[in-house]
Amino acid sequence: MNDVRRNVEETKEAISHQLLEFQSQAQANQNILHAQLSELVNYINRGSADKKGESSSRGPQQPPHAQIRDSGTGGDSVTGGDSAVRTPTFAQRVEMAQRRIIESVLDADRNSESLERQAAAERDRERRRREARLLKRRRRF
Template sequence: MTAINGGVKINWGMLLFNIFTDMVMPGSRQARDYAVQICILLKNDRAYRVLLNSIRQEIHDQKTLLSLDFLTSQKRISTQVAAVATGLTDVQKDVQDTKDAFFHHLLDFRAQAQENYNNLTTQLGELVDYINRGGNDKKGEESSSRRPQPPPDDQNRASGGSTSRGGGSGGCSRRDYRRGSSKRRSSSGGGGSGTGGETYGPYGPYKKNDELWLYGKNHF
């Protein structure tokens, strides 16, 4: 049997065997000494037991304190982790709110830009239409100013109608002029003769009607 008391390793079995061996020998002085030592050891054993119990209690107390410290540290760490998680949730919420606000601002900006583009396109179209209308009006004025005037014969005819109604001298003079010109053409052509001493050429006299005056067409 081996035991440790106060850091000293004692082989009780061997010790007791030696003591009992000496005790059985009668008149042995050493036996009496061993008996005294056994009594001292028994007394010391009680003291050692009390010391061991106190050590055990102290160890238990230290273990309890360590457990309490561990639990306190674990609780503190859990609180810190919860605070960090809450802060992270708040940060994520702030980021999401900022993202949503930026997205709404971007949509508003795009809508405003599209509206400005539409307004600018409308104004530009109106400006182009106004410029085109001005150019067309200017071209119309230039074309009216450049329109060809009626021939002098038509002008004289238009003015000669009233003259013929008043006196008839203008119409007679024009007919005499044309008759003389037809005579000159017939004489230069050298063909045909008509009644009354007038020559008309190879195709006979001209047929005078309104188309001659209006369109310049001659009928033979």
């Protein structure tokens, strides 16, 4: 009977541990999705604020490659000489935001790799300094 009780306790503990891991992973995924959606909503809202002329208080402007050039004069285009700049459609803004999110993730990956290389180089330099100090001490004696 004690063996059965012990087995049940071990199983319960293992399941509890797995549940905690699952909850932790789910929370991390939710945080990532929340951050990405927030960035997307802010980007879309910034686009609608540009239409109203409020872009200066809303943060950075859209990058130049995000603007759509049109040679004619159409619905919501702003004429400026021969060419006009149209405000991107919702689908285009979503696509641009998705590209921006992907680029920021890739940049973060590149930055983390660079930081890892720098940390490894610093560890290597520190190791060489320690070795040099030890050699100096040995030469004294």
